[in-house]
Amino acid sequence: MAEPLLAIRGISKSFGSVAANVDISFEVAPGEILGLIGPNGAGKSSLFNIIAGSIVPDRGEILFAGRRISGIGAVACARLGIGRTFQVVRSFDSMTVLENVMVGAFLHARRSAAAMRAAGEVIAFCGLAGRQDVPAHRLSPPDKRRLEIARALATRPRLLLLDEMLTGLTPTEAREGMQLVRDLRAQGITIIMVEHVMEVLLPLIDRAIVLDLGRKLLEGRPAEIVRHPDVIRAYLGDRYVA
């Protein structure tokens, strides 16, 4: 693997008696799309929060482009180039779509004209061009997901963390979402995606990490993952393992 963009080394995190993440290590190469899969409560979102800086891990360290980022906080992580979406969508509901995305664009833009221009481009890229003056709270669920991505994209991230962006979408919407992810990669953005429905994820990703009960179950190419007995067991239960 080339010099990794992100290196996770021995990350552990517990909430009270719940071990959300146990000794997780892996690396992400620049330009890669990595899938993070696992059943409910596997610790996917927890790990996302740690990478994005909003949770401090109990143990372990994270290097982003060679810099240690564990413990520096969400704000600093965002400024270094880590963008994210949330599993439960968070939009700025008193603002329009354009204004939401401008907030992100203001990370680099000083003046509002520049922010507006940058936001407009990102909005078009994410397929929200017709809706830029709609109040965020009026958007449909899939459009809200697009809004979150557009907003994160406006900060010009090098790494984008997408938490269950395809969940709850119709097949058509999901296909559009997947196209958007491919377009993002074409822009040179490295992506980590969380999803627990494997079928939608596998055609999209270069590599997958499977988490279960806080631990890394395994890591590999999509084709290897689906055949692995541990994965089948974790997802379907013991009786399906031949």
Place this chain on the structure above:
Amino acid sequence: MSATLIAQVAIGGLLMGLVYAVVAAGLSLIFGLMDVVNFAHGALLMVAMYATLLIHRATGIDPLLQLPLVAALLFGAGVAIYRGLIARTLSVRVNAGMVQIFVTFGLSIFLVGAAEFLFGSDFQSINTSLLGGHSLAFGAIVLPLPLVASGIVALFVFLGLALLSRTEFGQALEATREDHEAVALIGIDRDRVFGIGWGIGTASVGIAGVMLANFYYIAPDVGTNFALIAYVTVALGGFGSIFGALVAGLMIGLVEALTALFIDPALKQIGIFMIYLAVLMIRPRGLFGQI
């Protein structure tokens, strides 16, 4: 300054603290249940005091015996406020908290104005009552009987609130507090629970009002000061925590009395405020707050 004097002032402060705690408990109950700060709480205390005064004048029933009556009256008022005002704010999507603050604030202004209109702004008081004029002596420590009685009644209120949590309604209250939406699925009528919660909260302040009417002046704006102390008490104890209200009430009563004794009666609230700010710097959610 003699030790007896200090002890007497301290005990008096703690007793007053129990009254503060009851006022605060009503506020905290409502807050804990539905996240609404009732800015008409002081005005409701005032209403209870005037009700006691009027009933006393009209029928001669002693304030102490009026407790159940005024408590019931205020319970009804609480339910009515919930139904008439608060329930309508729950569907507000933006700034609901702000709207609730100002609806109850408008109610407070209205009630104070009504009292002023009906009874004038002169101070009034109940001069003849069972408790009035008597005091209890424990050795050299002498305490006014109405204050001691208030403290005892306050303890009963807290006992009642503690027992409430064991009842079926108490459980429904707890369930509703934890998840407003989900309770509907297990057959709890959220609206009813909220209404009764408001009833109990204002009945508590009603009981405090009756006891205060025994020895405190009665005027349209008498509630302002008590409400202010109640907000501080609730924030100090932790929003939503009844036990926190009790502990914080006692602390505040004590600190207030001792500040008045050792520093200056005019500055007695400064002591409270300082304690409050100091605690909040260390525990941003108050002594026992979770939310």
Place this chain on the structure above:
Amino acid sequence: MAGAARGTLTMRRRREILLGAAILVFLALLPLGVGNVYLRGLIVLTLLYAGLAQAWNILGGYCGQISLGHALYFGIGAYTSTLLLTRLGVSPLFGMFAGGVLSGGAAFLVGLPCFRLSGHYYVIATLVIGMMVALLAANWDFINAAQGITIPFHQESWTDLAFRTAILPFHYVMLAYAALIWLIAWLIEGSRWGFFWRAVKDDVAAARSLGISIYPSKLAAAAISGAATGIGGVLYAHYIGFIDPDSTLDLSLSVLIALPAVVGGIGTLWGPLLGAAVLIPVQQLSVAWLGSAAGGIDLMVYGALIMALALARPEGLVSFFQGRAREEAADHG
């Protein structure tokens, strides 16, 4: 989509500034049509509160930090300039500057501990700090404690902001104040800070994920809001000619400052102005007409109005106008 294209941000902001200018011209000409001295005084007060409520709105509305302690900044402004003038003979024109700086600084200092608190804890803490200072001021002999300070009248003068009977000069002073604070709010709405503050108000976690530091954002909003409130306090002191802790530092004033913004529409450009235009005249006129006849009725009217408006228009009076604009856009779209 014609409606959407017309409704872009740039267009909206241009419309706002044009409407603002039109209202400014109207208000500047208003005294010509109002001869009654009492009514002129009422307009002056309304303008003052339009400015104060907008000042509060900068922190409470845009940044979402509900302060019930803004009387503190008002009082600091009022006392600073009054003391400078009466003790040192310094012109209120400088007093305005000094009062603004001190009250902005005070708001910053209050924010340092208070912005570590969330939700209702923050509200109560601002209320307590405000009350504490009011209590201390009422017992502090250096500033005449509870007796207050009278600003003696020597001669008509713009540098002393002293005018014998004419309310007219103060009409323009307060109009300039209200217009200035409105303009500041308008600039903030379009600026980087304004966007950050609104993001902080709407969703802290999402704001952080976009690289916005929460604490400094709140402190900046508080300082600007406090300074703007303090300048209002300075103007009030010289308008009335007398200040005491009760009229410049009390909790009820904190509420009066916040109320027009809430009733008019919190976090909006026009809300504070609209709210003040409705609330202040109702309050003053009900005192004048009803208060003397039967004490208390004025409060009942005022209280009932607040309840009615909060319930009927929880999103503020501005929603009357927004509603119509939205429907129009829908018709064209």
